[in-house]
Amino acid sequence: MPPIISICNLTKTYASGFQALKGINLEIHSGEIFALLGPNGAGKTTLINIVCGIVNPTGGFVLADGHDVVRDYRAARSRIGLVPQELSSNAFDTVWAGVTFSRGLFGKPADKPYLEKVLKDLSLWDKKNSPMMTLSGGMKRRVMIAKALSHEPQILFLDEPTAGVDVELRRDMWEMVRSLRARGVTIILTTHYIEEAEQMADRIGVINKGELILVEEKSALMKKLGKKQLTVQLQHALTSVPAGLAGHQVELSADGEELIYTFDPRSGEKGIASLMKQLSELGIEFKDLQTNQSSLEEIFVSLVRAAP
Numbered sequence: 001m002p003p004i005i006s007i008c009n010l011t012k013t014y015a016s017g018f019q020a021l022k023g024i025n026l027e028i029h030s031g032e033i034f035a036l037l038g039p040n041g042a043g044k045t046t047l048i049n050i051v052c053g054i055v056n057p058t059g060g061f062v063l064a065d066g067h068d069v070v071r072d073y074r075a076a077r078s079r080i081g082l083v084p085q086e087l088s089s090n091a092f093d094t095v096w097a098g099v100t101f102s103r104g105l106f107g108k109p110a111d112k113p114y115l116e117k118v119l120k121d122l123s124l125w126d127k128k129n130s131p132m133m134t135l136s137g138g139m140k141r142r143v144m145i146a147k148a149l150s151h152e153p154q155i156l157f158l159d160e161p162t163a164g165v166d167v168e169l170r171r172d173m174w175e176m177v178r179s180l181r182a183r184g185v186t187i188i189l190t191t192h193y194i195e196e197a198e199q200m201a202d203r204i205g206v207i208n209k210g211e212l213i214l215v216e217e218k219s220a221l222m223k224k225l226g227k228k229q230l231t232v233q234l235q236h237a238l239t240s241v242p243a244g245l246a247g248h249q250v251e252l253s254a255d256g257e258e259l260i261y262t263f264d265p266r267s268g269e270k271g272i273a274s275l276m277k278q279l280s281e282l283g284i285e286f287k288d289l290q291t292n293q294s295s296l297e298e299i300f301v302s303l304v305r306a307a308p
């Protein structure tokens with residue numbers, strides 16, 4: 001199946017001379033959830049805005065469902081729903097008026113049952129006659145999603161969908177995004193909450209200073225870059241790492257009560273067995289063992305730090 005979005009050699013230099021995108025190449029597969037991560041100012045919104053036809057590229061091109069987003073703007077844009085970072089809507093409009101108006105903007109004929117379903121899926125149906133200004137921030141965000149879905153797009157961009165929303169609503173949003181994907185909608189989201197990417201994404205792209213420095217299946221990324229740690233809780237505190245453990249990557253906690261062994265899961269668990277053997281030979285007793293794997297957040301920070 002051809003990619004639903006193809007981004008080729010995309011560059012953007014703003015009028016100020018600032019180069020926000022430096023030759024981005026990326027293909028988004030139909031039906032995936034793709035998370036775009038990057039520090040502030042990395043170029044995420046610029047990239048989304050070009051795909052959505054809001055910002056013109058300086059070089060390269062983007063195809064959305066085969067349509068060039070510049071030359072064939074209307075066809076490309078009709079495939080795409082965008083939930084922007086900034087919440088914006090007419091304060092006096094009711095929820096229903098907002099979604100019907102948004103649908104009309106794309107020249108789509110009225111379809112009450114479809115819009116009713118969208119509002120019901122987003123738990124907004126009982127608010128359909130409420131003016132926007134009477135809704136909470138979280139509810140307004142749901143309305144923004146409903147508006148973005150009003151013209152039945154195949155592709156949905158969510159620019160920081162859960163910025164400033166509470167934990168419960170965040171989880172509801174994740175649930176909703178998953179159900180959209182189950183219906184075949186392709187989802188591209190940017191987020192500062194790495195946990196969000198870890199929970200939801202099928203693939204992850206990391207953008208830094210206008211360059212895509214990594215694109216990877218989430219599970220492969222976690223496997224490839226995730227380091228594991230084994231924490232050995234000691235029966236008796238130590239004052240320093242025993243010389244006999246010098247061959248291992250072992251550190252002693254500040255209180256001397258734990259030995260922390262960091263290893264690469266790809267190299268197998270042989271290191272643990274030999275560490276255990278050595279501890280026993282040295283007569284070091286322990287009361288408990290714990291392992292944990294580095295989070296996507298740690299991986300992300302180390303990637304961005306390492307980039308030139």
Ligand SMILES: Nc1ncnc2c1ncn2[C@@H]1O[C@H](COP(=O)(O)OP(=O)(O)OP(=O)(O)O)[C@@H](O)[C@H]1O
Binds near residue numbers: 014015044
């Ligand atoms: N209209 C503009 N004119 C000049 N520079 C701009 C313009 N819009 C964005 N930039 C610059 O381009 C860079 C990328 O901005 P962009 O908003 O795409 O980043 P981002 O990754 O979405 O950041 P954030 O996570 O903070 O939203 C930033 O340095 C920004 O200041």
